[in-house]
Amino acid sequence: MKFDFNKLVDRKNTNSIKYDFAPERGKPDNVLPLWVADMDFPTVPEVTEALVKAGNHGIFGYTEVKEVYFDTLKKWFSSHYHWNIERSWLVKTPGVVFAIAMAIRAFTKEGDAVLIQRPVYYPFSESITSNNRLLINSPLVYENGSYHIDYDDFEKNIIDHNVKLFILCNPHNPVGRVWRKEELVKLGDICVKHNVLVVSDEIHADFIYPGHAHTVFASIKPEFFDRTVTCTAPSKTFNLAGLQASNILIGNPALKASFKEEIRKTGYSQLNAMGLIACQAAYEYGEEWLSGLKQYLLENLNYAKDYIKSKIPQIKLVEPEGTYLLWVDFNALQLSEEELEDLILQKARLWLDAGTMFGPEGSGFQRINIACQRETLVKALEQLKEAVHSL
Numbered sequence: 001m002k003f004d005f006n007k008l009v010d011r012k013n014t015n016s017i018k019y020d021f022a023p024e025r026g027k028p029d030n031v032l033p034l035w036v037a038d039m040d041f042p043t044v045p046e047v048t049e050a051l052v053k054a055g056n057h058g059i060f061g062y063t064e065v066k067e068v069y070f071d072t073l074k075k076w077f078s079s080h081y082h083w084n085i086e087r088s089w090l091v092k093t094p095g096v097v098f099a100i101a102m103a104i105r106a107f108t109k110e111g112d113a114v115l116i117q118r119p120v121y122y123p124f125s126e127s128i129t130s131n132n133r134l135l136i137n138s139p140l141v142y143e144n145g146s147y148h149i150d151y152d153d154f155e156k157n158i159i160d161h162n163v164k165l166f167i168l169c170n171p172h173n174p175v176g177r178v179w180r181k182e183e184l185v186k187l188g189d190i191c192v193k194h195n196v197l198v199v200s201d202e203i204h205a206d207f208i209y210p211g212h213a214h215t216v217f218a219s220i221k222p223e224f225f226d227r228t229v230t231c232t233a234p235s236k237t238f239n240l241a242g243l244q245a246s247n248i249l250i251g252n253p254a255l256k257a258s259f260k261e262e263i264r265k266t267g268y269s270q271l272n273a274m275g276l277i278a279c280q281a282a283y284e285y286g287e288e289w290l291s292g293l294k295q296y297l298l299e300n301l302n303y304a305k306d307y308i309k310s311k312i313p314q315i316k317l318v319e320p321e322g323t324y325l326l327w328v329d330f331n332a333l334q335l336s337e338e339e340l341e342d343l344i345l346q347k348a349r350l351w352l353d354a355g356t357m358f359g360p361e362g363s364g365f366q367r368i369n370i371a372c373q374r375e376t377l378v379k380a381l382e383q384l385k386e387a388v389h390s391l
Contacts, residue, residue: 002288002292003288003289003292003293005041005292005293005296005373006373006374006375007373008373008375008376009040009041009042009373011040017036017038018033018035018036018038019033022351027345027351028345028346028349030349031345031349031350031351032349032350032351032376032379032380032383033350033351034350034351034352034368034369034370034372034376034377034380035351035352035353035367035369036353036369037173037236037241037324037325037369037371038239038241038369038371039239039324039369039371039372040371040372040373040376041239041293041371041373042239043238043239043240043278043282043289044238044281044282044285044286044289044290045289046281046284046285046286047238047240047278047281047282047285047286049281050277050278050280050281051274051277051278051281054273054274054277060273060274061273062270063270063271063273063276064270064276065092065276065280067087068280069276069279069280070087070090072280072283072284073085073090073247073283074087075283076283077216077232080205080206080214081205081214081215081216081219082219083216083218083219085249086251088253089249089250089251089256090247090248090249091247091248091249091250091256091259091260091263092245092246092247092248092271092276093246093248093263093268093271094244094245094246094268094271094272094275095233095235095244095246096201096203096231096232096233096235096246096248097123097127098246099199099229099231099246099248100123100124100127100167100199100201100231101127101130101131102259102262102263102266103165103197103199103229103259103262104127104128104131104133104165104199105131105262106255106258106259106261106262107164107165107197107255107258107259108133108164108165110131110132110133111132111133111134112133112134112162112164112165113133113134113135113136113161113162113163113164114128114133114134114135114136114163114164114165114166114167115136115137115138115154115157115158115161115163115165115166115167115196116128116135116136116137116138116166116167116169117137117138117139117140117149117154117168117169117172118137118139118140118358118359118360118361118362119139119140119174119175119355119358119359119361119362119365120167120169120172120173120174120358120359121169121173121174121201121358122357122358122359124167124169124201125359128167134161136157136161136163137157137359138150138153138154138157139153139359139361140172140175140177140361142361145316145318145319145329146177146318146319147172147175147177147318149183149186149187151186151187151190154187154190155190155193155194158190158191158194158196159194163194163196164196164197165196165197165198165199166187166191166196166197166198166199167198167199167201168187168198168199168200168201168217169201170184170200170201170202170205170214170215170217171202171204171205171207171208171214171321171322171323172323173204173323173325174323174325174327174353174355174358174362174365174367175318175320175327176318176319176320176321176322176323176325176326176327177321177322178208178209178212178213178214178321178322179215180215181215181220184215184217184220185220185221188217188220188221188223188224191224191227192223192224192227196227197227197228197229197255198217198224198227198228198229199228199229199231200216200217200218200228200229200230200231201231202214202216202217202230202231202232203231203232203233203235203236203246204236204322204323205232205322206236206237206290206294207236207237207294207297207322207323207324208321208322209298209301209320209321209322210298211321212321212322214322216230217230218230218249218251225251225252226251226252227252227255228250228251229248229249229250229255229259230248230249230250231246231248232246232247232248232249233245233246233247234247234278234279234282234283237282237286237290238278238282238286238289238290239371240275240278240279240282243272243274243275243278243279244271244272244275245271245272245275245276245278245279247279297324297370297371299374300324300370300371300372300374300377301320301326301370303374303377303378304317304326304368304370304377304381305317305319307381307385308328308381311381311385312381312384312385312388312389314332314333314388315328315329315330315332315333315388316328316329316332317329324369324370324371325367325368325369325370326367326368326369326370327355327365327367328365328366328367328368329364329365330343330364330365330366331363331364331365333388333391335364337354337356337363337364340354340364340366341354343387343388343391344366344384344387347386347387347390348380348383348384348386348387348388349383350380350383350384352366352367352368353366353367353368353369354366354367355367368380
């Protein structure tokens with residue numbers, strides 16, 4: 001393999017949130033971190049080269065992008081998602097969570113209802129409640145080891161609460177579903193019927209496992225396109241979260257104008273110069289690197305799946321269709337949340353994301369980040385096995 005994803009990289013003492021802030025976040029100092037969704041792999045070499053070149057230039061003034069930036073995005077979206085985007089749709093933001101908060105503020109008023117599908121990425125809830133909107137949940141249904149949507153409950157919640165905005169997570173974090181086109185059509189048709197706008201978080205779209213395909217929600221029907229804010233970023237794909245560059249696509253001019261006006265009110269203008277450079281280089285040169293990474297992640301997934309099935313059968317892996325995050329069911333152990341937390345932190349010496357972070361529907365689950373070297377994954381699973389077997 002051209003890229004050595006097995007090579008360990010020491011991330012300690014680099015101000016890494018993942019590695020250097022355990023005590024500050026109430027965790028033991030000696031835990032092995034497989035929690036927050038960033039990867040332990042160096043990014044695309046050409047990205048590093050582009051950043052070094054910019055650093056050597058030594059001037060970091062206000063920065064914007066030329067046409068080549070958009071052309072690079074357009075090529076990537078066309079080849080990976082079969083979606084032909086236009087430059088007029090693009091709004092650049094420092095992050096997807098920022099964009100979601102701006103959409104909530106732009107398209108709803110205080111007290112308006114915003115719908116999510118828990119268990120789901122916890123900043124959705126925080127963005128809703130911290131902006132004094134009413135959080136409405138249509139929970140995903142966990143059945144026979146997999147998750148599906150209750151469309152009747154989804155529509156009933158929209159009607160009962162006069163929902164104005166729906167935040168879609170596709171691929172879904174943390175349960176790993178890659179929603180099929182027919183599932184998205186059902187959701188979208190309900191939203192059109194009841195005049196609900198959609199914010200579609202598609203940040204994990206580049207991590208799809210064999211047998212599945214990502215469908216951009218806005219690409220399905222003109223009616224969907226006209227009411228959707230599509231949130232994308234290179235941050236998850238190329239491990240660039242700290243450089244804060246996201247690409248938000250809004251085809252409806254009126255929605256885009258309202259969205260940009262809400263950003264203007266915050267005082268925010270240009271993106272970080274290095275983020276723009278990294279984003280362009282990643283999409284321009286990252287194809288081969290990403291292909292190698294996805295193969296490595298698939299091997300990590302298969303290793304974890306086989307290990308859990310054969311050596312820790314007391315817990316169950318909800319097999320992901322996308323993302324590099326595993327959603328693991330510990331409910332058969334019949335532990336309280338406090339006991340489960342003690343098992344993970346104190347006995348297994350692991351720092352994972354507790355399922356309850358993603359809503360009460362995540363009780364008894366843990367989220368595990370497998371975007372790490374195999375050696376790290378093996379160590380983590382062995383520690384987990386010893387802890388479970390000690391019960």
